[in-house]
Amino acid sequence: MESLLKELKNSIQRQQQLYQSLLDLFTAERSAILISDVERLNIIVADKERVLRDIGTVEVKRRHATEQIAVRLHEAPGGMCISRLCTLIDEPWATELATAGRDLKALVDAIQAASERNRSLCLHALQFVNGSIRMITNLIDPELVYHSTGRMGKDRPVGRMLSGAA
Numbered sequence: 804m805e806s807l808l809k810e811l812k813n814s815i816q817r818q819q820q821l822y823q824s825l826l827d828l829f830t831a832e833r834s835a836i837l838i839s840d841v842e843r844l845n846i847i848v849a850d851k852e853r854v855l856r857d858i859g860t861v862e863v864k865r866r867h868a869t870e871q872i873a874v875r876l877h878e879a880p881g882g883m884c885i886s887r888l889c890t891l892i893d894e895p896w897a898t899e900l901a902t903a904g905r906d907l908k909a910l911v912d913a914i915q916a917a918s919e920r921n922r923s924l925c926l927h928a929l930q931f932v933n934g935s936i937r938m939i940t941n942l943i944d945p946e947l948v949y950h951s952t953g954r955m956g957k958d959r960p961v962g963r964m965l966s967g968a969a
Contacts, residue, residue: 807872808896814865815885815903821858822910825851829917836924 828851835843869888870880876891885904889897 804872804875807868807875808892808900811865811868811872812896812899812903814861814868815900815907817861818858818865819903819907819910821854821861822907822914825854825858826910826914826917828854829914829921833917833921833924836921836928839928 828847832844832847832851834840835847869883872888872892873880873883876888878887878891885900889901889904892900
């Protein structure tokens with residue numbers, strides 16, 4: 804049982820390291836968004852995908868260890884969580900795993916907040932671009948300059964000025 808608990812603790816610690824890396828990438832992503840560094844942003848996205856793959860791999864190991872522990876404790880493997888496990892095992896494992904679980908949850912919460920901030924920044928940038936496109940589109944005269952006959956449209960000036968200065 805002790806080897807399974809060690810495996811579980813190691814998995815959680817590895818997840819903490821990976822989630823910290825992911826949080827650092829979200830911070831770097833925010834900086835890249837703010838200065839519109841598309842090249843850097845592409846590198847960060849690739850790095851995030853790699854870290855997320857690694858997190859998935861470690862998550863499979865963590866789940867496997869948790870399920871094996873649940874079976875040994877005669878519990879339902881699918882419903883075992885850290886808080887439930889901590890009520891079933893002895894000290895010092897219960898405290899260590901509870902602390903590791905809380906730390907991991909705090910990291911996940913921080914990542915969710917950083918992700919939401921970056922999403923809001925991207926949405927704001929898209930709204931700015933849409934507004935700029937709308938403004939430029941409104942400056943174009945909707946009348947055709949040339950008709951299918953090749954003749955000019957109305958006998959009036961075409962287009963609009965960006966500045967009201969004379």
